[in-house]
Amino acid sequence: MPIPKHLKSASADIAGALLHLPLVGLLAWQDVKQRYRRSLLGPFWLTISMGVMIATIFMVFGQIFDVSMDEFLPFLAIGLILWTLLSSVLSEACTAFIAAESIIKQLPLPLFVHVLRMMWRNLLIFLHNLVIVPLLFLALGKGLGWEALLAIPGLLLLVLNLAWIALVLGVLCTRYRDLAQIVGSILQVMFYLTPIMWMPGLLPEKAGRYLLAFNPLFHWFETVRSPLLGQLPSLQSWLVCGAMAVAGWAVALAFFGRHRARIAYWL
Template sequence: MQVTSAIDIPEKPVVHSGRSSARAAKDIRDGIAARELWGHLGWQDIKQRYRRSVIGPLWITMSMGVTAAGLGFLYSQLFGIEVDTFLPYLTVGFIVWGFILGCLTEGSDAFISNEGLIKHLPAPLTVYALRTVWRQTLMLLHNMLVYVVVLVLFFGSISKSGYVLSPGGVGQPGLSWTVLLAIPAFVALALNGAWVTLLFGIISTRYRDIPQVINALTQLLFYATPIVWPVDILTQKLGPGDWKHLIVELNPLYHFIQVLRAPLIGSEQSWHHWVVVGVITVVGWTLAFAAMRNYRSRVSYWV
């Protein structure tokens, strides 16, 4: 891909050499500062994907809308749940899952797919990770149009205090000013998407089986995560104190989805979701920084 002259490129090549914490930190700082570059590249990815399409990126929105509507009506009948409250729950779950899935699958392939640019463009490695996260953010923003439509249609149901996600489930507080918590929740999600892309992207350049392993595991993770089924159903089947609840609680993706989904649908907030997300963010960035310090100099050779 050719980068237009409108993008400012450093005059001196960035040397990816040596195991140094200072160089790793500089790579991350310079990558964040080059927002015009990764912003342009991420937007070009979206335009390239839907080039010569009549409605362009709106296909992202239409695809999400059809999937959410179809599965929402199907699973609401299977579980005996009111579609008025279940469809917003499932729609937001799908939107957040799409962002997480993109960071996992495309993030693990970030440096491999940018082989040509890494070898010829004098830019920090962090640029390619941020390019991936920005691309997923643009797709999420397109999908949020579906959320707006669902919100307009079912606002009365999910704004009512005490509404339930499943028969006999816990009453939810309903939409309120807490919807603003979705902003820091997405920031936390994006921060984690960045370290996931850096860490798995570096590992995948050395071990090319990693992207295939991640693709295979995401199928299992999807069904093990409360996206198309509410946690209330599991509680009713097993009882509140059953150890099998650990299947959900030990799934980190559940906590990431819940911190963003809960405020958007007026669901009950829980502090422990934020604690888990915070701990994973710190640990993840520590591992990503260690990978950058030790192996960033080898990425250009491994790709």
């Protein structure tokens, strides 16, 4: 059975973008440098801001929930760092093509390059924020076990899921500009429904089981956060993340292939 033309077009665009990874890295790094031009600490201002936010939230919610610092502080720190990556990628995905309008209209680059540029920029910021985690573990006298290595495939699954969602959002928000506001509102709701500032064990057993099982963000976070906390993620979380990545990319390829040629006209 021949491959549909739109799938070939989408696959060729994404493959071409991957061949331009050096250019993607250069553009993303220039974005970060430009944002903090003439700043003494550069992107590490974000790390300082993240550290202050983690400490402030811990002082408030640690007292409210009456949980120990050794248990709650690493949970909170990793959750907030992951949330910052997720929310930044999905928010900026809405303008990935719009922000690159001049490049799209002047240079014949694969369109997925602009999504990769946005994602790589936020991954660089994520790596700056991630410096907080080993410093925090050192201050608490905690160590990392072999389970921490599982955070690497967990992060890869998270990035794969964010990539296909970012691609779909980039196309949709280029056509329908008001969707960016809806995405922002949904992210605000999901922040409170996802165990970031609260721990899953605080929920009632029955309500917690359903709230967490049907929250994809919980599973994305668990495959990264649990190994860093010395725990093994559940098989359910791995299966949910893997299934979403496979099904999501199948949908994204079909959707991107059908609308790829129209993106330049929507700008």
